Amino acid sequence: MNTKVLFTIAAGLVLSTSSLSAQATDCATTASIAYEHAKVRNWEAAEGPLWKVRKECPTHSVATFQFGKKLLEAKYKKATGAAKTALGNDMIALWKERLQYFPAKTKVGDMHSDIGQIMYDNKIGTKESQFAEFNKAWTEDKKNFSSPKKVYTFFYLLVELQSAGKKELQDVFNLYDGVIEKIEDEESKKAKTISELTEKEESGAALTSKEKKRLKTYGKILNNYSKVKAGVNQKLGELADCKNLIPLYTGQFESKKTDVAWLKGAAGRMSAKECTDDPLFFKLVEALHKAEPSAKSAYYLGLLALKDKKTSKAMEYFNQSAQLETKASDKAKVYFKMGEVMKKQGSKSKARSFYKKALANKPSMGICYLRIANMIGSSANACGADKFRKQAVYWLAERYARKAGRIDPSLKKTANGLAANYKAKAPTKTDIFNNPEITSVKIGCWIGETVKVPKL
Template identity: 75%
Template sequence: MNTKVLFVIATGLVLGTTKVSAQATDCATTASIAYEHAKVKNYASAEEPLWKVRKECPTYSVATYQFGEKLLKAKLKKAAAGEKKAIASEIITLKKERYQYFPAKTKLGVMHSDIGQLMFDNKMGTKDSQFAEFDKAYNEDKGNFKRPKKLYTYFSLFVDLHDEGKKELQGVFDLYDDITEKIENEESRLAKIIAGYTEKEESGTALSSKEKKKLKNAGINLTAFSKVKAGINQKLGERADCANLIPLYNGQFGAKKGDVSWLKGAAGRMSAKDCTDDPLFFKLVEALHKAEPSAKSAYYLGILALKDKKTTTGLKYFNQSAELETKANDKAKVYFRIGEVLKRQGNKGRARGYYRKALKYKPSMGTAYLRIASMIASSANGCGDDVFSKRAVYWLAENYARKAGKVDPSLRSTATKTAANYKAKAPSKTDIFNNPGITKVQIGCWIGETVRVPKL
């Protein structure tokens, strides 16, 4: 090979390297301009350089797709009705490009559910194609499919497809159970955060600005999940009433009576819908307990015992169920049921203990707080030494009622009214003035708690 040829090759290599280097520099410069504008939401200036990076340097940074999505969503929000579908389509394309170039930084549960929601909101494709995106998200990456609105849309589409004859009723029930459990787990997580910060405030410790923000966000998200759960229950509606459940399960019983999973689901749904008077419920429970004695079968045997007015036997079965139960939400429901039985018997102290156990496993169970508040308020006259301390019992009842509304937004209105009623019966500002130096009141009898004198 002569010197001239070698020179040409070497020159080509240098020029090629220089070209690649220049392109990399150009990508970095253009991206920097685009990102700086996008950070301050100056999307008009960000759009041209951002799309240039997207086209010429698609693998430069995932930020291109993150800012691009924010830009397009801002456009979508302001767009006229006739323009929305095209912009939504572009967002979907951008999401798919992100997954193509940055699969490790793209969550499938988020991507597919986002695409499904965009299609649903903007009437793109069929119900089947919209549902398919949500179904991919749920089955391939359930952990990252958790936005309340998207969970509702997914379930709503499934029910609509059932109504069109494309999905089985049993499938509707199965998805309902799964999504409800997911929502209740999120509610418990958020309620635990709220309860923790609320107790800190009630103890007289001020929250930091960061803690206040966390408390506020937890409340907002808890409200969203509460609304979605109510919406899902409404969507399920009459499809899960006894009139539909009994013939469905009667028809399936012969073939399914050895299927433990099916028996649990059928008995659970009939119990939840209070279809327990039908002979089918006894058949389901009997078959379930024979196939696999468990927390569920013990719980249902407890229900049947109570119907026969065998309270002691019923409580025995419920306690067995609680001990065997592994799911926190279900364990909480059993403890709450025991609390209800004890409350009806007038055993307030033991009832409160079981309500507290329920709250331990499901912090979002606001009804348990209301039950405790009710029992405390009803004991005001018997748990104080004088007029002031007797009326102070209502402050404690008020505190419990307010907690109910904080951990369960669906009870907020009821809890607020109940708390206001208790507050009206508690000592007034004049009563506090006439009892100087009292900052706390120790409440006796079965209550055995201390309540702080509020600053009125």
């Protein structure tokens, strides 16, 4: 190869390298300008350079798509009609591009559930295609499918498709179980933190600004999940009533009586809907215990023993169920049931013990705090040496009632009403003023706790 040809090739390589280098420099400069504007939410100034980077050098940084999403969301909130739908389609396109260029930095659950919600909100595509997006998020990345609103829409679409004859009733029940489990898992995580921060606050320690923000945010999230759970249960409605469950499971029983997963689901749903008086429930429990003696079968045998007024036997089965149960939320339900039985028997100390065990396994189970508050409040006259100390019991009852509302927003109205009632029965400011030597009250009998006297 002669010298002239070699020189031509070398020159071409230099020019090509220089061109790529210049393009990379231009991308970095344009991206820097776009990102700086985006950081202060100056979307009008950010839009031009941001879309330039997106088009000409999409692999430059995932920040292009992160800021792009925020930009489109800001415009989407203000848009109406056709403009809103168009922006919805733009958001979907942006998500897909991000997945194309940054698959490792894109959460499938977040992406597909977001796309499904945008499609649903703007009537883009059919209900089947909307449902398919949510279902992909649910089956491939449930961990990052956590938005309360999206969880509800997902379930709503399935019920609608079932009503139209495009999905089976069993599909609805299966998803219901999964959705409720997801909601309760998320609730427990948030409620545990709220409970810990509340305990810290009540001890007199000051919360940091970060902890205060977290307490407020988690409270809102719990409130949203509470609404979603109520909405899901309402949407399920009559589909899960005994009149539908009994014929459905009766028809499936012979072919499914050795299917442990099916037996657990059927018995669980009939138990939840209080269809336990029907002979089918006994058949389900008997078959389940025969196929796989477990926490679930022991629990249902306990229910049947209660029905026959064999309380001691029922508690044996429940205890066995609690010991065998590996899932925290289900273990909590067993302990709650045991607490209910003991409360009905008048064994308040034992009942409280079981309620606290339930809370240890499911921190969002506010009903346990309400039950404890009720038992403490009803014991005021029996657990104090004098009037002041008897009335001081209501401060403790109030504290438990308020805890119930904090960790379970669905109980907030009831809990706050009960707390206000207890507060009204507690010592007044005059009582506190007249007893300055009393700074705390150690409550006796079965309660055995100490309550601080509020400062004037």
